[in-house]
Amino acid sequence: MxxxxxxxxxxxxxxxxxxxxxxxxxxxxxxxxxxxxxxxxxxxxxxxxxxxxxxxxxxxxxxxxxxxxxxxxxxxxxxxxxxxxxxxxxxxxxxxxxxxxxxxxxxxxxxxxxxxxxxxxxxxxxxxxxxxxxxxxxxxxxxxxxxxxxxxxxxxxxxxxxxxxxxxxxxxxxQVEKQVKGLMAVDINMDFITLGNDKQVIEIPTRLDDAVHFKKLGEQLQKRYQRRWRENKRIFNRIRSFHIKARNVIQDFAKKVGKWVVEEAKRLGANYIVLEDLNKMISHVKGLKKDYRDRLYLMQYRRVQEWVEWEAKKHGLNVIYVKPAYSSTTCPKCGYELKGSGYRTFKCEKCGFEDHRDYVAVCNLYGWGSLSLSTAPYMRDVIPNR
Ligand SMILES: [Zn+2]
Structure with a gap:
């Protein structure tokens, strides 16, 4: 013991x-x-x-x-x-x-x-x-x-x-070490999980497309059999199994993300993981297109975060949540508003900074993380020059 x-x-x-x-x-x-x-x-x-x-x-x-x-x-x-x-x-x-x-x-x-x-x-x-x-x-x-x-x-x-x-x-x-030894930010997106610090960024493709694929197969069957699918047990079970598959794909992926994030945090020497506070994210969902809305629900952002938190805690790492405001549309260098400049890239018209959307999000989350930590009272003695 x-x-x-x-x-x-x-x-x-x-x-x-x-x-x-x-x-x-x-x-x-x-x-x-x-x-x-x-x-x-x-x-x-x-x-x-x-x-x-x-x-x-x-x-x-x-x-x-x-x-x-x-x-x-x-x-x-x-x-x-x-x-x-x-x-x-x-x-x-x-x-x-x-x-x-x-x-x-x-x-x-x-x-x-x-x-x-x-x-x-x-x-x-x-x-x-x-x-x-x-x-x-x-x-x-x-x-x-x-x-x-x-x-x-x-x-x-x-x-x-x-x-x-x-x-x-x-x-x-x-015993969980509270002194900040290193930060790693994690940005969760439909296409990629992006993680890293100011020096290195890693992208992990999500399995959302696979989940969407199974969900669509289920919906196609529902459509083809109209109202009769509920009565036919064989078809009902097939439809159900597609929906379960869709859910399992994401849940399985979420679990793995938790493990990967902790592995990367250790490799990067980070004992703090910075995540986006998603509380308000789903609130405006009604105005979105059905396809997009489906993907948003299927992705289960919160579930992915829960697994990150779970794995982090298991390995004695800390997790902090920061405000998502502007995390993907603000220039990490000068704070000016970024404009889209190509497929998933952003450009700053003020300082010329240009990079991938997810990379920008990670940079900003990383910055937010160090900002909110350095202003916490117990941090002032630890890192004096932030
Ligand atoms: Zn800029």
Whole structure:
């Protein structure tokens, strides 16, 4: 286990928590009866919470603990896991205004398990002991090794079809360097992901065209079969599979971008990644042409950024978001407005600067990044001459 006392924080760095959920497939035929009891008990607690309008742990414990043990045959720790689980489900239902009136129906088998007490894992033998039953871990992520020094936290035992899964939450405290050692800007576009600093720029073509291709195939089928495609199961499934393919292409790409960005940041010696704040980007979307709008939605900019953030955090790098204003139409040299001068190139009429659109965006994001960092109070001592 990693020992990282909070007080060991050096100036210019901070302790942050990395959390991952590892999904493992397990062999577990013996768990069926106890899981069934748990689900019955959870439904019972949910109904009780609904009738008594309370989520107080103490009240629930006093009223139901013994009952869960006697009536449903749950062992002491699992009885507690069960009412905690029910309270969490009840809270998220009652706090969601849209779902009011529709009481949660628990269709899927899903059990909350406390580490050590309700389950243990042995990564050396790839076995687990769940509620007293020995099970084999028969499927797990190929990169499991990198999480071996993480702390094992609560888990969820889940049944999907005839298969059983254990989704384990794991945590590790890491020291994140806050001093700026280097910046790298990332500009996300429909055609390219452009990244770099003031010295080097790298372009990665996106897979948006592939995604659009699949989406169009789906739409063509929908058009050809008019209203009948919903009724014909075979055609319905084909259409659906095209749309899923389109989505998967981009999601897969987004994941990879996260990895590439972190690789490049390390190569360039950057511990800060600068991204564009996209909050307002989709707001004017209604006035756009359908083709363009489709591409915009398909591209899932935010998803790409989330993967960059995720990978960055995993590797102890920082991510900052800066205002997108003018990032692609302002001259990075003199700040004058740029004019288009050819296919994807811009020119400054004032100072003569001319370059590729995406390169301009990266330069400006890079500049914004260093600007907003150098004005942050803790940065003034670190880089005095900015
Ligand atoms: Zn200029």
């Amino acid at each position: 990693l020992q990282a006392p909070e007080r060991a924080t050096r100036e210019g760095s901070s302790i942050e928590e990395k959390i991952v959920t590892i999904k493992m497939k397990i062999s577990s035929s013996a768990l069926e009866p106890i899981a069934e009891k748990y689900m019955q008990a959870k439904r019972f607690v949910l109904q009780w919470l609904y009738e008594h309008k309370t989520t107080s742990l103490k009240e629930v414990h006093n009223a139901l603990y013994e009952l869960l043990r006697e009536k449903f045959g749950l062992k002491s720790k699992l009885a507690q896991d069960c009412y905690r689980d029910a309270i969490a489900t009840y809270k998220s239902w009652s706090e969601n205004p849209k779902k009011k009136g529709r009481f949660p129906i628990l269709r899927n088998v899903s059990l909350w398990l406390t580490p050590k007490l309700s389950y243990t894992i042995d990564f050396n033998t790839m076995t687990a002991k769940i509620l007293g039953e020995e099970v084999k871990i028969i499927g797990y992520p190929h990169n499991l090794d990198q999480y071996k020094d993480y702390q094992v936290k609560e888990a969820r035992l889940v049944k999907r079809g005839d298969d059983w899964y254990l989704n384990v939450t794991m945590k590790k405290k890491v």
